Each structure stands twice: as C-alpha cells, then as structure tokens.
Amino acid sequence: MFWATEDYGQREAESFIDLVASGSEHAFAISDREDRTFHGLCSLNRVDESNRTANLGYWLRATSTARGLATRAARRLLVHALEDLELERVEVTMSEANTSSVAVAQRLGLTEEERRSRATHVGDQQHDARVFAAFPSDLERLRQAAADIR
Ligand SMILES: CC(C)(COP(=O)(O)OP(=O)(O)OC[C@H]1O[C@@H](n2cnc3c(N)ncnc32)[C@H](O)[C@@H]1OP(=O)(O)O)[C@@H](O)C(=O)NCCC(=O)NCCS
Structure with missing residues (x-):
C-alpha cells in the first residue's frame, strides 16, 4: 500500500481519520466480534454519487491473513454498497503481481x-x-453468502 511506509505515524493516522470523517471514504475496521482485535480495514473510496460508482479496497495485518477475513469483509461491504448506497458499480483494481488481492476478487x-x-x-x-x-x-448472491457476517 502506498501509505504503508516506515515513517507512518500519528499525523498520518489523524489525516486518515479526518478523511473518513469528511465522508469521502467509507472505511470499516475488520475486527473480532468477541474480543475486538483489530485485523485490518475494508473501505469504499472514490465514491462518486452522481455516477453511482466507487472503488473497493482492503488490507489485513500480516498476522491476520489466510483466514478469509478480507474476503468476508469485502463481501459484506459490497452488499452495503449495492444495497444501502444503491451503487451501480464497485470496482477493485490491483497490480497483476498482487496475487492475494486477485484471489480475493x-x-x-x-x-x-x-x-x-x-x-x-x-x-x-x-x-x-x-x-x-x-x-x-x-x-x-453476495447477500446470501454474507448472511452470517455482521
Ligand atoms: C490482499 C489481502 C487482504 C489478502 O489477504 P488474504 O489473507 O489472502 O485474504 P483472505 O483474508 O480473504 O483469506 C484468504 C485465505 O484464507 C483461506 N480461508 C480460510 N477460511 C476462509 C473463509 N471462510 N473464506 C475464504 N477464505 C478462507 C483461503 O483459502 C485463503 O487462503 P490461501 O491464500 O492459502 O488460498 C492481503 O494480502 C493484504 O493485506 N495485502 C496488502 C494490501 C493489499 O494489497 N490490498 C489490496 C489492494 S487492491
């Protein structure tokens, strides 16, 4: 991720929180239902209300991969995007070298x-x-597959 640099700090985190608070990015934490452990983030960005489109993004902490968390979170967020926000198109773009992200899609x-x-x-x-x-x-199809996810 372009922002995941060695010098990422509190200022960068606060800028991101401001961005989410401004409503231009719909970001959701991926966390454990029981103990609230933070695993990563799944978000809709570049939300274009006039064209009813958005981009989907996701990332996990390195210790939280290989459990299906990104797939399940992305599925739930797609349902929210298509059903609640009534978007017509949600795009996911990744480097062709990013085989893990391709596999999620x-x-x-x-x-x-x-x-x-x-x-x-x-x-x-x-x-x-x-x-x-x-x-x-x-x-x-996504809604049925996401039925057990909150
Ligand atoms: C992209 C990224 C989120 C994918 O993580 P991931 O752990 O491979 O994806 P998931 O959480 O969906 O887990 C899938 C794995 O869990 C397994 N799994 C276990 N239970 C599962 C379940 N209930 N549902 C789906 N998969 C499950 C799958 O078989 C798969 O394992 P495999 O890769 O060995 O086949 C992660 O690599 C990442 O954070 N990368 C950096 C950020 C990034 O590139 N983001 C995308 C930008 S476009």
Whole structure:
C-alpha cells in the first residue's frame, strides 16, 4: 500500500481519520466480534454519487491473513454498497503481481473486465493492473453468502 511506509505515524493516522470523517471514504475496521482485535480495514473510496460508482479496497495485518477475513469483509461491504448506497458499480483494481488481492476478487466472484497497462504504482515500480467489478446483479448472491457476517 502506498501509505504503508516506515515513517507512518500519528499525523498520518489523524489525516486518515479526518478523511473518513469528511465522508469521502467509507472505511470499516475488520475486527473480532468477541474480543475486538483489530485485523485490518475494508473501505469504499472514490465514491462518486452522481455516477453511482466507487472503488473497493482492503488490507489485513500480516498476522491476520489466510483466514478469509478480507474476503468476508469485502463481501459484506459490497452488499452495503449495492444495497444501502444503491451503487451501480464497485470496482477493485490491483497490480497483476498482487496475487492475494486477485484471489480475493476471484473468491468474491467479481467480473474481470480488463487489464490496464502500467496503471498502478507499487513501491518504486509501475505495474500492469487487473480490474474487477461488482454490479447490482451480484447483490443477491453476495447477500446470501454474507448472511452470517455482521
Ligand atoms: C490482499 C489481502 C487482504 C489478502 O489477504 P488474504 O489473507 O489472502 O485474504 P483472505 O483474508 O480473504 O483469506 C484468504 C485465505 O484464507 C483461506 N480461508 C480460510 N477460511 C476462509 C473463509 N471462510 N473464506 C475464504 N477464505 C478462507 C483461503 O483459502 C485463503 O487462503 P490461501 O491464500 O492459502 O488460498 C492481503 O494480502 C493484504 O493485506 N495485502 C496488502 C494490501 C493489499 O494489497 N490490498 C489490496 C489492494 S487492491
């Protein structure tokens, strides 16, 4: 993630909280229902109300991977986006080298739309990107799969 640098500190965290409070990013913590352990974040960003579109993002703490948490959180947030916010398109874009993120999109059953040449910058390199999207026609399937998630 571009912001996950060695010198990330309180000021950067406060800027992010301000961004969420301004309503331009719908960010949700992924936490344990019982003991509230913080595992990561799942968010809708670049929400464009006039076009009814948004981008989906997710990340986990390194100690919280390989348990299905990102897939389940993303599924629940997609239901919120398509049902409550009535968005028509929610896009997920990642570097083609980010196989873990590609696997999340595939596990969610999203439609792969295109590959964009040199569309994403990771570290100090430019990567080709894969683009997936969810639509209202996915809602019922996602809702059923997300039924046990709060
Ligand atoms: C992308 C990222 C969130 C994926 O994490 P992840 O742990 O692979 O994804 P999930 O939490 O969905 O877990 C899936 C794994 O748990 C397993 N799993 C266990 N129980 C599961 C369940 N109930 N449902 C789904 N998967 C389950 C899956 O088999 C899979 O394991 P595998 O990779 O060995 O096949 C993580 O790699 C990350 O934070 N990367 C850095 C940030 C980033 O790149 N974000 C995306 C930007 S577009």
